[in-house]
Each structure stands twice: as C-alpha cells, then as structure tokens.
Amino acid sequence: MNYRQSLSNYYIKYNSILCMGMDPILSKIPVQENDTKKKIYCFYEEILNEIVKTKKYPACVKPNYAFYARYGFPGLEALYDLIKLYRKNDLPVILDVKRGDIGTTAEAYAEESFDFFEADAVTLSPYLGHDSIEPFTKKYENKGFYILCKTSNKSSGELQDKMIDGKPLYLVVASYLSSWDNGGIGAVAGATYPDQLKAILDEFSKSGKVLPLLIPGVGTQGGDLEAIVKTINAYDISLHRINASSSINFAYEKNGGNFAVAAANEIDKLNNEISKIIGN
Amino acid sequence: MNYRQSLSNYYIKYNSILCMGMDPILSKIPVQENDTKKKIYCFYEEILNEIVKTKKYPACVKPNYAFYARYGFPGLEALYDLIKLYRKNDLPVILDVKRGDIGTTAEAYAEESFDFFEADAVTLSPYLGHDSIEPFTKKYENKGFYILCKTSNKSSGELQDKMIDGKPLYLVVASYLSSWDNGGIGAVAGATYPDQLKAILDEFSKSGKVLPLLIPGVGTQGGDLEAIVKTINAYDISLHRINASSSINFAYEKNGGNFAVAAANEIDKLNNEISKIIGN
Numbered sequence: 001m002n003y004r005q006s007l008s009n010y011y012i013k014y015n016s017i018l019c020m021g022m023d024p025i026l027s028k029i030p031v032q033e034n035d036t037k038k039k040i041y042c043f044y045e046e047i048l049n050e051i052v053k054t055k056k057y058p059a060c061v062k063p064n065y066a067f068y069a070r071y072g073f074p075g076l077e078a079l080y081d082l083i084k085l086y087r088k089n090d091l092p093v094i095l096d097v098k099r100g101d102i103g104t105t106a107e108a109y110a111e112e113s114f115d116f117f118e119a120d121a122v123t124l125s126p127y128l129g130h131d132s133i134e135p136f137t138k139k140y141e142n143k144g145f146y147i148l149c150k151t152s153n154k155s156s157g158e159l160q161d162k163m164i165d166g167k168p169l170y171l172v173v174a175s176y177l178s179s180w181d182n183g184g185i186g187a188v189a190g191a192t193y194p195d196q197l198k199a200i201l202d203e204f205s206k207s208g209k210v211l212p213l214l215i216p217g218v219g220t221q222g223g224d225l226e227a228i229v230k231t232i233n234a235y236d237i238s239l240h241r242i243n244a245s246s247s248i249n250f251a252y253e254k255n256g257g258n259f260a261v262a263a264a265n266e267i268d269k270l271n272n273e274i275s276k277i278i279g280n
Numbered sequence: 281m282n283y284r285q286s287l288s289n290y291y292i293k294y295n296s297i298l299c300m301g302m303d304p305i306l307s308k309i310p311v312q313e314n315d316t317k318k319k320i321y322c323f324y325e326e327i328l329n330e331i332v333k334t335k336k337y338p339a340c341v342k343p344n345y346a347f348y349a350r351y352g353f354p355g356l357e358a359l360y361d362l363i364k365l366y367r368k369n370d371l372p373v374i375l376d377v378k379r380g381d382i383g384t385t386a387e388a389y390a391e392e393s394f395d396f397f398e399a400d401a402v403t404l405s406p407y408l409g410h411d412s413i414e415p416f417t418k419k420y421e422n423k424g425f426y427i428l429c430k431t432s433n434k435s436s437g438e439l440q441d442k443m444i445d446g447k448p449l450y451l452v453v454a455s456y457l458s459s460w461d462n463g464g465i466g467a468v469a470g471a472t473y474p475d476q477l478k479a480i481l482d483e484f485s486k487s488g489k490v491l492p493l494l495i496p497g498v499g500t501q502g503g504d505l506e507a508i509v510k511t512i513n514a515y516d517i518s519l520h521r522i523n524a525s526s527s528i529n530f531a532y533e534k535n536g537g538n539f540a541v542a543a544a545n546e547i548d549k550l551n552n553e554i555s556k557i558i559g560n
Binding site: 023064066067069070071072073076077080098099100101102103105106108109111112115116125126127128129130131132148151152153154155156157158159160162163164165169172173176 | 303346381385409432433438442443
C-alpha cells in the first residue's frame with residue numbers, strides 16, 4: 001500500500017483530516033516531573049490515552065524535530081519513544097525534519113527517519129533539487145515525503161514568490177513534485193496563504209494528479225480554516241492533512257481543566273468544524 | 281570577537297583554509313570495536329591525536345549531522361563528544377545541519393546547535409527567507425551561519441539557477457545574505473561550480489563586503505582546487521574554508537598505512553597544495 005492509499009484509509013478510519021502537531025515546550029507542560037524525557041513523554045502519553053478513551057482521534061500526528069532536539073538527548077529519546085507509542089496505537093507519524101542535502105547525505109537522513117525513528121512520512125526541503133529527494137523516494141517506496149512548497153511564515157515570499165518566466169518559485173517546485181512523484185510525494189502549503197495553496201493544487205492537476213498537502217498555519221498562526229477546507233474539498237479531501245500544534249497541545253491554557261482532556265476536546269472541536277464545512 | 285575575525289585568526293594560527301569534513305561510515309572505519317559510539321569516537325580521536333602530534337592542522341572541522349543521526353543515539357552521542365573534543369583542542373566546529381524552519385522552530389534549532397552541541401557555526405537553508413535565519417543571528421552574535429547558496433550537487437541548478445529578473449536564484453540569495461549579515465553570515469558555494477562561486481563573491485562585493493564561503497566539493501566530488509583557490513585568493517582568502525571529507529577521512533584506502541597517519545598526511549598535502557597556489 002503506498003502512502004496516498006494509506007492517507008485515504010486513515011481518513012475513513014478516523015473520519016478526520018487533522019494532524020496533531022507535537023511541539024513540546026517544557027515550561028508549558030503541566031506534568032509534575034523533573035526528568036525532561038519523562039515530562040515530555042508523559043504529556044503526550046496522557047493526551048494519547050485521552051484520545052483513545054474518548055475516540056477523539058486526529059488522522060495523524062507530526063512531531064517537530066527541533067522541539068525535541070533543543071532539549072538534547074532526553075528530548076530526542078522522548079521523540080523516539082513517542083513515535084513508537086503513537087504508531088503502536090495506529091496513528092501515523094509525520095516526522096517534521098525538513099532535511100535537504102546532497103545525495104549520499106540524503107541517504108543517511110532517509111535512514112535516520114525511516115530505519116531509526118521509523119516514521120511514516122517526513123518533511124523535506126527542495127532547495128537542492130531532485131538529488132536530495134530521490135534517496136528518500138527510491139528506497140522507501142511506501143513512505144510519505146512532504147516537500148516545502150509555500151511555507152506559512154511571513155518571509156516565505158522572499159524566495160518562494162520570486163517570479164520565474166511568469167511563474168512563482170513555489171509553483172516551479174510544485175511542478176517538479178508532480179514529476180518526481182512515486183506515489184508518496186506531497187507538499188507543505190501554509191494555511192496562511194490560501195490563494196497560493198489553491199494554485200499549488202491547480203498546478204498538480206495539470207499532471208492529472210492530486211498530491212497530498214500538509215497544511216500548517218491554522219490556529220495560532222491565523223490561517224482561515226473555512227477557506228482552506230473548502231479549497232481542499234474540491235481536490236479529494238481524504239489526501240490532505242491540516243496541522244494544528246500549540247492550539248491542541250496547550251488547549252488547557254485557553255479552556256482550563258485537565259490538559260489531556262482539553263487537547264482531546266480541541267481535536268474533537270476541530271474535527272467537527274471541518275466536518276461541518278464539508279457538510280459531512 | 282565576531283565569527284569573521286575568528287576565521288582570520290585561525291587562518292593565521294594554523295596557516296590553513298582547510299576544513300576537515302567528519303562524515304563517518306562505519307564499514308570504512310578500521311577500528312576494532314563493536315560499539316558504534318566508541319568506534320566513531322576512537323576513529324576521529326586518533327586522527328586528532330595525529331594532527332596534534334604532527335601539527336598537520338586543518339583550520340576547522342565540519343561534522344555532517346546525517347552521518348551520525350543515521351546510527352541513532354550512539355551516532356549522535358559520538359557527535360556530541362567529538363565536538364567537545366575538537367573544540368578543547370582549539371579546532372572550531374561547523375555543525376553541518378542545514379536547518380531551515382519558521383521562527384519559533386528556528387529558535388529551537390539554534391538552541392540545539394549552539395546551547396546543546398556548542399558548535400561554532402552551522403549550515404542553514406534559505407528557502408523560508410529571513411524569518412528562518414534571524415533567530416540564529418540575533419541571539420548568537422559571535423557564531424557563524426553558512427547559508428546554502430549554490431550547492432555542489434548535480435541537480436542544484438533545478439531551483440538555484442532559475443533566472444529571476446535576469447539574476448539566478450543563488451545570486452538573489454547571495455544579495456539577501458549581504459543584507460542579513462551580522463558579522464557571522466557566510467555562504468555555502470560548491471567547488472564544482474567555480475564560475476558561480478566567483479559570481480557569489482562578486483555579488484557580496486556590491487555591498488562592500490566579503491562574506492565567508494564554505495566550499496565543499498573538492499576531492500571525491502571533483503571540484504578544481506586550483507581554480508577555486510585562485511578565485512578566493514582575490515577576496516581575502518583568510519575568511520574562506522575549503523572542505524574535504526572522505527578524501528581525508530578515508531585517505532588510508534588510497535594511500536595505505538595507518539588511517540590516522542594517512543588522514544593527517546592528506547591534510548598536510550592539501551594545505552601545501554593550497555599554499556603553493558597562493559604562493560605562500
């Protein structure tokens with residue numbers, strides 16, 4: 001089963017296109033525990049337990065490597081164990097690492113993500129061209145590869161919007177992605193740029209394909225959920241994933257109560273909002 | 281002391297512009313040891329001992345994160361210890377991580393590189409624009425930041441050579457780098473593209489600056505050492521670093537003998553070749 005099929009299957013299984021970002025910030029984790037590894041692990045373990053208990057599932061999760069690596073080995077050990085734990089509970093893991101390097105180095109990074117961490121998908125940077133993507137797609141046929149296309153941040157346009165023969169760079173990247181696709185290639189497209197996100201899907205359509213989008217930027221970053229959901233609903237919604245990190249992870253800050261209950265409720269709320277928009 | 285001054289100082293101290301890449305490949309390490317961490321650590325420890333004993337110094341070293349991360353925690357622990365060891369012996373460390381992410385994530389990555397690993401410099405990707413660079417340059421004023429400009433691999437032109445208003449993307453990046461510079465910004469420019477490397481230095485000149493280059497691609501990748509050295513010699517050679525990884529690390533494969541002796545001799549040979557070209 002290739003990655004695209006797996007996306008559709010999990011959409012059906014959980015009736016969700018939500019991706020729960022897992023970006024730990026120690027000072028915000030209300031777990032009484034001094035050990036960094038245990039503190040991070042327990043936080044996301046409790047959230048998972050609540051998800052399973054209440055069946056308020058996202059379609060997948062996305063730990064961001066940086067938020068673990070900043071805490072050194074205890075952070076990375078928590079990441080390693082959490083990937084295993086979530087996958088054991090049948091939640092696919094997108095490891096957000098944004099790797100991008102020349103061929104032999106890309107091979108090593110692919111081994112890191114898929115052989116060591118055993119992720120289901122990764123994020124990658126396109127700046128080095130297909131040399132840096134192929135070592136991933138060739139060896140790991142059934143994994144997912146989300147390549148940065150139009151990112152959610154303010155300065156993303158400095159390079160990504162530059163016009164090349166009448167086409168912005170992010171669409172040049174999008175057209176490469178269609179040609180590199182092995183059944184597992186997708187794109188990162190920020191919710192903060194809804195028009196550009198639609199343009200990316202239109203660019204894919206030219207090759208007769210719908211490549212899966214990973215969409216950060218709703219919630220704290222301010223992307224318009226309704227506009228995004230309406231757009232992707234016209235392009236096989238089962239393939240796309242909308243990510244929310246801190247608005248789920250730290251929902252207790254806004255809504256009070258137990259952090260795990262608050263997180264699961266926020267997942268449920270977002271799932272319901274999305275279902276309403278698509279009229280499910 | 282800012283990074284640029286430190287580059288000049290180490291050039292004087294070691295009479296070298298050579299950067300020794302440290303890219304371990306377990307199957308090529310002739311150390312009788314089953315423990316992965318010890319095997320990698322001992323390999324580079326013996327090379328360092330030989331460097332110190334014979335005074336055949338490079339100007340700095342550059343471990344590539346991927347080659348450690350592929351071996352999981354034992355690899356990363358070796359990386360951590362080796363950074364400490366080389367810095368204790370007054371060899372600056374460029375941590376080759378090619379990070380590139382949005383602001384809050386970039387902050388976390390900067391902490392990883394400088395607070396956890398305690399590197400002297402890092403490599404970064406420009407695809408997300410200045411949001412992804414500033415968290416590094418603002419907080420870590422005396423560190424070095426090499427941003428991918430024109431990479432050494434075959435497919436680098438797919439994005440990097442695309443023309444934008446008559447200027448290739450890699451030169452658009454170069455002109456951004458001049459404007460982002462805080463005294464620590466440099467560029468990665470592959471030796472396999474000597475004309476483009478010169479164009480990058482010319483682009484920097486427009487702002488009256490020489491930004492330091494990190495130059496991979498000589499040795500195994502086939503870049504022309506003489507052409508590169510002649511070019512950078514016209515732009516304050518003390519600031520630039522030419523990297524060679526496997527040709528030094530595994531010099532014993534070609535030249536025979538003890539691996540540490542072969543590596544130190546290869547460093548010496550490259551240092552001498554460079555000195556000859558610049559007429560020192």
